[in-house]
Amino acid sequence: MKQSLENKSILLIISGGIAAYKSLELIRLIKKSGANVRCILTKGGAQFITPLSVASLSEEQVYTDLFSLKDETEMGHIRLSREADVIIAAPASANTIAKIAHGRADNLASTTLLASDKPILIAPAMNPEMWDNEATQGNIQMLEQRGITMIGPAKGDTACGETGMGRMSEPEEIFGALLSFFYERPLKGYKALVTAGPTYEPIDPVRFIGNRSSGKQGYAIASALFEAGADVTLVSGPAALPDPVGINTIRVETADEMLNACQSALPADIAICTAAVSDWAPKDNKTSKIKKRRNHTPPAISLKENPDILARLAKDSPNRPDLVIGFAAETEDILDNAREKLARKNCDLMVANEITEAENVFGADQNHVHLVTLDDSEEWPRASKKTIARKLVVRIAKHINNPKNNKENTLNVRRIEAAE
Numbered sequence: 345m346k347q348s349l350e351n352k353s354i355l356l357i358i359s360g361g362i363a364a365y366k367s368l369e370l371i372r373l374i375k376k377s378g379a380n381v382r383c384i385l386t387k388g389g390a391q392f393i394t395p396l397s398v399a400s401l402s403e404e405q406v407y408t409d410l411f412s413l414k415d416e417t418e419m420g421h422i423r424l425s426r427e428a429d430v431i432i433a434a435p436a437s438a439n440t441i442a443k444i445a446h447g448r449a450d451n452l453a454s455t456t457l458l459a460s461d462k463p464i465l466i467a468p469a470m471n472p473e474m475w476d477n478e479a480t481q482g483n484i485q486m487l488e489q490r491g492i493t494m495i496g497p498a499k500g501d502t503a504c505g506e507t508g509m510g511r512m513s514e515p516e517e518i519f520g521a522l523l524s525f526f527y528e529r530p531l532k533g534y535k536a537l538v539t540a541g542p543t544y545e546p547i548d549p550v551r552f553i554g555n556r557s558s559g560k561q562g563y564a565i566a567s568a569l570f571e572a573g574a575d576v577t578l579v580s581g582p583a584a585l586p587d588p589v590g591i592n593t594i595r596v597e598t599a600d601e602m603l604n605a606c607q608s609a610l611p612a613d614i615a616i617c618t619a620a621v622s623d624w625a626p627k628d629n630k631t632s633k634i635k636k637r638r639n640h641t642p643p644a645i646s647l648k649e650n651p652d653i654l655a656r657l658a659k660d661s662p663n664r665p666d667l668v669i670g671f672a673a674e675t676e677d678i679l680d681n682a683r684e685k686l687a688r689k690n691c692d693l694m695v696a697n698e699i700t701e702a703e704n705v706f707g708a709d710q711n712h713v714h715l716v717t718l719d720d721s722e723e724w725p726r727a728s729k730k731t732i733a734r735k736l737v738v739r740i741a742k743h744i745n746n747p748k749n750n751k752e753n754t755l756n757v758r759r760i761e762a763a764e
């Protein structure tokens with residue numbers, strides 16, 4: 345079925361940035377797809393494009409003023425938001441983002457957003473210094489924590505002549521994000537298994553071998569899969585994060601326990617292995633605490649190899665999930681190493697992080713990844729782990745909904761009984 349925005353109502357907020365000219369193309373794409381689009385143009389936005397162009401393309405009155413007697417009687421700010429299925433701010437200026445983050449209501453756009461009970465999508469557009477500014481980054485984090493969806497920004501040349509993060513995503517990409525927002529839970533009826541966090545391999549009852557994984561990326565992916573309608577099991581190593589809403593979370597400690605929990609969760613259609621599973625475990629787990637004794641040399645710990653959970657799940661077998669995605673943290677030759685791992689472990693896609701001093705992803709809220717397949721790779725610029733998770737889920741949904749990858753063809757995606 346072709347995805348379209350037929351009969352949807354979109355409220356588009358255009359704020360003051362040079363990228364406002366791109367929102368004219370966005371209006372055209374939305375209209376062409378059969379949706380109704382009403383626009384709020386801020387005073388800043390109106391410095392860059394005229395209300396007349398917006399009205400002509402949207403075929404609707406353009407709303408600019410909070411205190412307009414005419415607008416407020418005909419279509420008040422509350423109705424503007426209530427009659428929309430979704431609100432999208434594109435471009436979203438640093439100023440408008442700050443207002444939303446802090447609950448300001450001093451113009452029509454910010455008042456409508458504050459009074460809204462609708463999902464909000466935001467396409468930021470600004471100079472790279474403005475984007476990188478701690479104030480903006482803090483505001484973005486606040487919005488994401490409130491469940492507002494970010495579209496971009498992208499990296500590249502900005503209109504002010506500087507290069508970096510801050511360029512508004514292209515209208516086609518924003519339109520694509522809008523489409524995926526309206527896909528009716530594209531993963532409904534699919535079963536997904538996600539592993540997350542570190543493993544703790546006991547040396548004795550009080551000590552263990554662990555690692556710095558926080559589990560944030562895996563938890564974000566589990567939540568994004570759930571939002572997309574999947575039936576999700578999250579097998580988590582020790583992580584200081586609460587069980588995500590709606591997800592069957594199984595807590596484990598060791599790699600062996602994680603493998604058992606994963607195998608019990610099969611069959612699944614999708615497996616995403618983000619857990620940092622310890623490669624080794626102490627050969628013998630002492631049942632009593634190893635005592636430190638004066639004049640004794642430190643104890644030697646001999647190690648045994650742990651099961652490779654990703655490789656086990658991806659191994660050809662009747663129980664193999666149709667789509668197996670691995671995560672690889674690499675310190676060097678990131679693409680080559682990720683590709684070698686992908687081939688060796690027989691998975692379909694590897695998401696690779698570069699671990700450097702400058703980009704330590706462990707525990708951070710942001711991530712910078714490369715999507716690696718056998719013959720291709722794609723870099724996703726630094727973004728919040730939630731954004732990366734949502735982008736990955738959009739990719740998975742597209743893959744699964746692509747007729748080339750369905751049962752009759754290569755991927756043999758298994759639809760389980762849809763839980764109504």
Ligand SMILES: Cc1cc2nc3c(=O)[nH]c(=O)nc-3n(C[C@H](O)[C@H](O)[C@H](O)COP(=O)(O)O)c2cc1C
Pocket residue numbers: 358359360361362363386387388389436437438439440441451469470471474
């Ligand atoms: C030429 C010019 C270009 C601008 N481009 C941007 C921009 O791309 N992003 C941004 O956040 N602010 C930009 N600004 C600043 C905003 O227009 C300004 O902060 C304004 O108050 C935004 O108001 P609004 O959010 O209500 O639209 C620009 C200003 C000028 C004069």
